[in-house]
Amino acid sequence: MQEYQAAGQRLLLLDYDGTLAPFHPNPQRAQPDQELLLLLRALTDNPQNRVVIISGRDRATLEKWMGHLPLDFIAEHGVWLRKAGDEWSLFQELRADWKTDIRPVLELYVNRTAGSFIEEKDYSLVWHYRRADSELGASRARELTSHLTFIISNTDLQVMEGNKVVEIKNAGINKGTAAARWLSTHQPDFILALGDDRTDEDTFRAMPPEAYTVKVGSAPRSSARFHVPGTLDVRNLLRSLL
Numbered sequence: 001m002q003e004y005q006a007a008g009q010r011l012l013l014l015d016y017d018g019t020l021a022p023f024h025p026n027p028q029r030a031q032p033d034q035e036l037l038l039l040l041r042a043l044t045d046n047p048q049n050r051v052v053i054i055s056g057r058d059r060a061t062l063e064k065w066m067g068h069l070p071l072d073f074i075a076e077h078g079v080w081l082r083k084a085g086d087e088w089s090l091f092q093e094l095r096a097d098w099k100t101d102i103r104p105v106l107e108l109y110v111n112r113t114a115g116s117f118i119e120e121k122d123y124s125l126v127w128h129y130r131r132a133d134s135e136l137g138a139s140r141a142r143e144l145t146s147h148l149t150f151i152i153s154n155t156d157l158q159v160m161e162g163n164k165v166v167e168i169k170n171a172g173i174n175k176g177t178a179a180a181r182w183l184s185t186h187q188p189d190f191i192l193a194l195g196d197d198r199t200d201e202d203t204f205r206a207m208p209p210e211a212y213t214v215k216v217g218s219a220p221r222s223s224a225r226f227h228v229p230g231t232l233d234v235r236n237l238l239r240s241l242l
């Protein structure tokens with residue numbers, strides 16, 4: 001990429017699941033392999049590159065997996081921010097007391113859907129159904145989404161359908177708002193943003209028009225300018241930047 005080579009300061013905004021790493025039925029088993037860690041290390045070795053992992057993952061997991069690398073992190077869809085070498089900070093004060101009321105609803109769907117389970121993050125709850133029968137899981141996900149949407153009307157919560165997950169979180173903060181805040185204090189000459197999920201569309205929309213936004217996977221209705229088929233292509237693309 002000519003513009004990448006010519007740029008003085010570059011920003012690489014990288015989503016994790018489905019972008020840097022393939023999906024795994026067990027979220028804690030989708031850890032980065034050695035190849036990915038070496039690739040991220042090599043990208044950050046270049047002082048012209050600033051690499052930000054922008055993920056829906058909880059901060060503890062990101063830190064455990066990649067915290068030893070000089071990366072910036074945006075965790076829990078924009079709730080937590082950490083610049084390389086700094087402490088974690090909250091995007092803004094948020095409430096988590098709503099989890100007490102919502103958890104029993106998710107438990108109901110766990111009991112009704114074999115293989116499904118709940119993931120708890122600091123400020124969100126996720127119902128996972130990748131390990132459930134695919135038809136039953138998809139149908140229960142639709143049911144749960146409308147059930148939750150009804151319960152949270154007139155609250156500042158949001159229900160999001162992701163890749164084999166239904167997540168409930170605080171509304172108003174997303175990857176786009178967090179990426180925009182990051183950009184408000186930095187002026188990269190080149191931006192590459194990669195992501196596979198609906199939540200990454202918020203990132204794409206928050207980017208300036210000249211940014212290289214890349215949707216991973218099929219790209220119907222994406223706001224990204226480019227697309228690549230899968231995680232292997234992402235790695236090839238990133239390798240071509242070394």
Ligand SMILES: O=P(O)(O)OC[C@H]1O[C@H](O[C@H]2O[C@H](CO)[C@@H](O)[C@H](O)[C@H]2O)[C@H](O)[C@@H](O)[C@@H]1O
Pocket residue numbers: 015016017018019022023024025026027028030054055056057058119126128129130162163164165167197199
């Ligand atoms: O923003 P991302 O980095 O793409 O994170 C989104 C969610 O990732 C995790 O769930 C997804 O990956 C799991 C492991 O491969 C998979 O089992 C699950 O079906 C996917 O939805 C994570 O568990 C969620 O908390 C993140 O929001």
